[in-house]
Amino acid sequence: MxxxxxxxxxxxxxxxxxxxxxxxxxxxxxxxxxTKDKVDGREDDxxxxxxxxxxxxxxxxxxxxxxxxxxxxxxxxxxxxxxxxxxxxxxxxxNNILAFMKSEGYLQFEIGKKISSTDFYNIYVSWCEDNLEKPRASAGFLHYIKENQKRYGLIYDAKCIGNRRGFHNVCKAEFTPVAGKTPFD
Structure with a gap:
């Protein structure tokens, strides 16, 4: 029942x-x-x-x-x-991994690209340092990414790069310098 x-x-x-x-x-x-914030001056009954x-x-x-x-x-x-x-x-x-996966400038999602699990995790740790977040353990990070690979269009492969585990359809974003003058020039 x-x-x-x-x-x-x-x-x-x-x-x-x-x-x-x-x-x-x-x-x-x-x-x-x-709930709404307490209005200034309101007395509790x-x-x-x-x-x-x-x-x-x-x-x-x-x-x-x-x-x-x-x-x-x-x-x-x-x-x-x-x-x-x-x-x-x-x-x-x-779960700061959600914000990391939405962030810009760290990852590039593109069919045919590859990244090792180690490099993927290191990019996440770098993002955490840049954003004053505490990184999750590597096993927890990789477990989350594997469990949610469809959501992000990724494919886990135990032999993605040689004999190294990793993911297809993602890589480290390439740094693109700002063209022209900046406010600091």
Whole structure:
């Protein structure tokens, strides 16, 4: 028998991080909502809990109505544009490889190009140093790239360059000097 369940995780003042799970699965199960900042000058209501207790019947009906909508939508939450962006932001905050793969000037994606796993990782470490990020261990980096090679159009090969492991369709970006005058000339 299939049992449906959900866990409510509520927290503040920090990002969403998985201790060990760096896969999309961890983030796919999250619905991240943000709240508005407290308006300057607004006073906290010390009697709010008493007011909510008086409205508990209405709050229950409101929750029941939401549950009925969820059931009619096959237990799928409707995600707002903001909630989707919150998820993307949380993924990038929790996994700097995503930002590295989006960055410019470090990698060149082109069919027929090749890079060894070692060189690929060293470019990532260089990007981390340039961006004040802490690099993940080489095994974790390569595992992520192999798991997501389709997303980036890469092909892992145990003998990509001679007997060295690596990836097809990517190489180190070539440095292109700026033509003409710069503000520093």
């Amino acid at each position: 299939l049992r449906r369940y959900a866990r409510l995780i509520a927290f503040g003042n920090g990002g969403l991080h998985a201790l060990y799970d760096k896969t999309d699965g961890f983030y796919r199960r999250q619905l991240i909502l943000t 010390p009697y709010l809990i008493d007011k909510l207790r008086k409205e508990r019947d209405g709050i229950f009906l409101w929750a029941l109505e939401g549950l009925q909508r969820l059931v009619s939508n096959n237990y799928v939450f409707t995600e707002s544009v903001d909630a989707k962006q919150n998820l993307v932001d949380a993924q990038e905050e929790g």
